[in-house]
Amino acid sequence: MGVVVGKRIPRYDGLQHVTGRTQFVDDVSYPNMLWVKAYRSPVVKGEILNVDVSQAEKTPGVAAVLTAKDVPANQYGFSNDQPVLAEKGVRFKGEAIVAVAAVDEDTAQEAVEKIRVDFKEETPVFDPIEAMKPDTPRVRPEGNLWMFGEVPYRRIRLGDVEKGFKEADVIVEEVYRTQNQDHAQLEGQVSVARLEANGVITINSVSQCPFLHQLQLAGILKVPLNRLKFIGGTVGGGFGSKNDMHADHITSLLALKTGKPVKWRWTREEEFLASTVQGAWIMEYKDGVKKDGRIVARKIRAIRDAGAYGSLNPYVVDKHCFLVCGPYAIPNVWIDGYCVFTNKQVSSSMRGFGITPASFSNEVQMDKIAEAVGKDPWEIRFINAVRDGDITATRKTLESVALIETMKEAAKAAGIQLPDHLMAMSSEKKEV
Amino acid sequence: MKKRGKGIASIFYPTGMSGGGDPSNALIKMKLDGTIDLMVGSIDIGQGCKTVLAQLAAEELGLAMEQVTVINDNTDSCPMDTGTFASRVTHSMGNAVVMAARELRQEILELAAADLKTSPVNLTIENGEVKIKQSPDKKISLADLAGKATFGMGKILAGRGGYVKAPTAKDEETGACNPFATAAYATTIAEVEVDTETGQVEVLQLISVYDVGKAINPMLCEGQIDGGSVMGLGMALMENLNPYYPGIDFQPTSFADYMIPVSKDTGKIIAKIIERPSTTSLYGTKGIGEMTANSEAPAIVNAVYNAIGVRITDLPITPEKIIRGLEEK
Amino acid sequence: MEYALSFSLNGKPVQVAVKANSSLLDVLRNQLFVTSPKKSCDTGDCGACAVLIDGEAVNSCITLALTVEGKKVTTVEGLGEGNQIHPLQQAFHEHYAAQCGFCTPGVILVAKALLDKNPKPTREEVTQAISGNLCRCTGYVKIIDAIMAVAEANK
Incomplete structure (x- = not known):
């Protein structure tokens, strides 16, 4: 242990937190600050025929009404496929079409309610399995599947999976599903933007990655990075909810348009209906297992419900596929991971990305395997566990492996007596 | 009748962006x-x-x-x-x-x-x-x-x-790549009590051991495990944005209908740390921030199976799924 | 139309003109610039906006401001004596009960309301008392530890 490192030192900002003096973005306000409310699509999917903001603009106290035509480059996001404000059509219920800045929230909301948008409604697609079929209506013009290079799925291939199934004594199959989840971080999406006299926009941001958002915003506004100063650093919970830019682009555009400081604080309802979420997964497993419990082949088809736009979904699918075999050494692996678009709010990052569902499916499958070969759940994990120098399904060599050590410690903490031959195992070396 | 069971889950998680190139x-x-x-x-x-x-x-x-x-x-x-x-x-x-x-x-x-x-x-x-x-x-x-x-x-x-973890080259045909610097490991043991009449699952205890490589501040590591345990419990038992998935009807719009765990829901949380230093960090560190919410749901599902012989394959575990599972047995 | 409202805020008299439909939370944050109570759900479900009204913990987002006429309102800005922070604040700091810090002021006030009435609560009573405060970071473990540390000192 060091002098400071390894010590149970209280938080650097703990006294600020307990005295309520930590300044979160919503605690920032400026004189003459305007407040934002958004018009969000009441329909799930459709073409936008007309946007009438004339009555909203005439509402006393309204400073500016922002539509797609006010956005210099109306395309952004980690997959560079999202509009800041929808222009031609909408892909999910709650997608923002117009933003209003007014003297207070009530006035902005009153103006939003006077906005009229005409839609030509289209049939939405909700089920990713349906969306994968060729005749299903398209969520996006490019098709309902993300292309990973030349094919619409991420491929992981190791060894010969069919040979592995032939060598196996038992085949264990199951389909696993995980749900859409909200981050439910206590501090919602909120942003304050202010135009300085020298043309710099300062943005009080809840971003978890301000340098990436600075790049995205520079692209939207078509300005160099030194005209955008993100202020933040202390955020009221993230869990991945603040990796996508939700409000900073709108407040910046409205600050430019009005010259006044602008604040947008989402309601909790907007948070649930329109923010990014952890997308649902369907994971189809087929495992080949020897009588002694060793897994010799694994084939998985994994399907990610990506929602309406790309965002971090392709990354999430990659990450899932790289590690969906779990911390086990399996010699023959075949994985196809799909990123499927549906007319839901956008799936993106949430604590654990694509590995949260993988950990679930994988570990329930391990118990199912144990039962199929008549082994104890501990035994099945110990004998398949990765060790130092083992490779993953992508042929990545692992170092400082500690799976077996965590199992031994956990058993000890729970007062479970594991058999001697398991307690004798370690990640450092394999038994002869 | 109330029946108790124990279940385990063992997981790993990569440290840093998968693919590298994240300075x-x-x-x-x-x-x-x-x-x-x-x-x-x-x-x-x-x-x-x-x-x-x-x-x-x-x-x-x-x-x-x-x-x-x-x-x-x-x-x-x-x-x-x-x-x-x-x-x-x-x-x-x-x-x-x-x-x-x-x-x-x-x-x-x-x-x-x-x-x-x-x-x-x-x-x-x-x-x-x-x-x-x-x-x-x-x-x-x-x-x-x-x-x-x-x-x-x-x-x-x-x-x-x-x-920076150097960006990895990737073979598109096989997916072969070196996507991350290091990985952390963990095991969770869940103990549950299932009410076979109501289908209600109560988590009595979650014991988790996380390998952090090197704990720069053990108190903060424990904080991640504590919080992750309860978020994982929420995933296992409560949280669902689309209760009629794949449709979007009756989507929750507030904390009154999107349930996350409160203090009374958590059972006993035990967080332990072990250290197997990574060779890719100057102090041996690994990242556990996210994975702490990954080990609980499968451990709880396995514990429910251990208690009543019903294996839940789609989350969350609702009382309805428990009752239907018992009826099908 | 605005109405005159007088009440005691953290021991000092305040007078402010408020709309009939303004919540106490909005008046505190937007008109009096007391920002420790947080707006998180605005529907009374999360406890991040909790304040004490005559010693009772109340969600200020669903409390009409005009209902506190003549009452004593306390926020964490009003805890402690001079430069000395309240024992609960000290315990929250030492026990790492605050992670992101967003729910923290509300939980501390709910804990204070409990300890003022019941200085020696059991762990179950503490768990029950804070069950209206959502925290997504801590799993409540170290929050309860911190409150129990203060309760133990009372024993």
């Missing part, structure tokens, strides 16, 4: 009195990176925590960081901070060596003073050194650090 840069400058400004672009979303990064800088430079000022609040003053996600900050930015501190340390030692008429290798920094290891009474304080450097030499005492 972290750090700057440290010394003030006139020997205290330092640590400039990092990492965001503290509650996990405590300001604390951990300050600890690393203080350790390397022989300073107390109170002598470190963390500046992470704006993109003008701070060098680039990719962001606070992918369990990357303690490992990636931690490496950058240690590198920056070591560059500054070397600069300090060279200046002090000239002043004390010795070689830098003979020197150490303790409690804000540079001392000759063999004769610790021969020393100069960092305050004096910083003052001399600034006013006598017009010099800035500063250190830079940068770390």
Whole structure:
């Protein structure tokens, strides 16, 4: 242990937190600050025929009404496929079409309610399995599947999976599903933007990655990075909810348009209906297992419900596929991971990305395997566990492996007596 | 009838963005009195990176925590960081901070060596003073050194650090790649009680052991496991944005209908840490921020199976699924 | 139309003109610039906006401002004596009960309301008392530890 490192030192900002003096973005306000409310699509999917903001603009106290035509480059996001404000059509219920800045929230909301948008409604697609079929209506013009290079799925291939199934004594199959989840971080999406006299926009941001958002915003506004100063650093919970830019682009555009400081604080309802979420997964497993419990082949088809736009979904699918075999050494692996678009709010990052569902499916499958070969759940994990120098399904060599050590410690903490031959195992070396 | 069961889950999780190419840069400058400004672009979303990064800088430079000022609040003053996600900050930015501190340390030692008429290798920094290891009474304080450097030499005492896991090449046909720097490991044991009449599942206890590589601050590691345990419990038993999936009908719009665990829902949480240092970190660290919410749901599902013989394959576990499962048996 | 409202805020008399439909939370945050009570759900479900009204913990987002006429309102800005922070604040700091810090002021006030009435609660009573405060970071473990540390000191 060091002098400071390894010590149970209280938080650097703990006294600020307990005295309520930590300044979160919503605690920032400026004189003459305007407040934002958004018009969000009441329909799930459709073409936008007309946007009438004339009555909203005439509402006393309204400073500016922002539509797609006010956005210099109306395309952004980690997959560079999202509009800041929808222009031609909408892909999910709650997608923002117009933003209003007014003297207070009530006035902005009153103006939003006077906005009229005409839609030509289209049939939405909700089920990713349906969306994968060729005749299903398209969520996006490019098709309902993300292309990973030349094919619409991420491929992981190791060894010969069919040979592995032939060598196996038992085949264990199951389909696993995980749900859409909200981050439910206590501090919602909120942003304050202010135009300085020298043309710099300062943005009080809840971003978890301000340098990436600075790049995205520079692209939207078509300005160099030194005209955008993100202020933040202390955020009221993230869990991945603040990796996508939700409000900073709108407040910046409205600050430019009005010259006044602008604040947008989402309601909790907007948070649930329109923010990014952890997308649902369907994971189809087929495992080949020897009588002694060793897994010799694994084939998985994994399907990610990506929602309406790309965002971090392709990354999430990659990450899932790289590690969906779990911390086990399996010699023959075949994985196809799909990123499927549906007319839901956008799936993106949430604590654990694509590995949260993988950990679930994988570990329930391990118990199912144990039962199929008549082994104890501990035994099945110990004998398949990765060790130092083992490779993953992508042929990545692992170092400082500690799976077996965590199992031994956990058993000890729970007062479970594991058999001697398991307690004798370690990640450092394999038994002869 | 109420039936109890235990279940386990063992997992791993990569540290840093999968695919690499996610840099972290750090700057440290010394003030006139020997205290330092640590400039990092990492965001503290509650996990405590300001604390951990300050600890690393203080350790390397022989300073107390109170002598470190963390500046992470704006993109003008701070060098680039990719962001606070992918369990990357303690490992990636931690490496950058240690590198920056070591560059500054070397600069300090060279200046002090000239002043004390010795070689830098003979020197150490303790409690804000540079001392000759063999004769610790021969020393100069960092305050004096910083003052001399600034006013006598017009010099800035500063250190830079940068770390990136090199972007991986990827074979599209096989997916072969080296996507991450290191991985952390964990095991959770869940104990549940299932009410076979109502289908209600109560989590009595979650015991988790996490391999963190090296705990820079054990209290903060435990905090991640505590919080992750309860978020994982929420995933297992409660949370669902689309109760009629794949449709979007009756989507929750408030905390009254999107249930997350409250204090009464958690059962007993036990968090333990083990350390198997990573060779990819200057202090052996790994990232556990995200994975702490991954091990509970499968452990709880396995515990439910152990209790009543019903294997839930789609989350969350609702009382309805339990009752239907029991009926089908 | 605005109405005159007088009440005691953290021991000091305040007078403010408020709309009939303004919540106490909005008046505190937007008109009096007391920002420790947080707006998180605005529907009374999360407890991040909790304040004490005559010693009772109340969600200020669903409390009409005009209902506190003549009452004593306390926020964490009003805890502690002079430069000395309240024992609960000290315990929250030492026990790492605050991670992101967003729910923290509300939980501390709910804990204070409990300890003022019941200085020596059991762990179950503490768990029950804070069950209206959502926290997504800590799993409540170290929050309860911190409150129990203060309760133990009372024993």
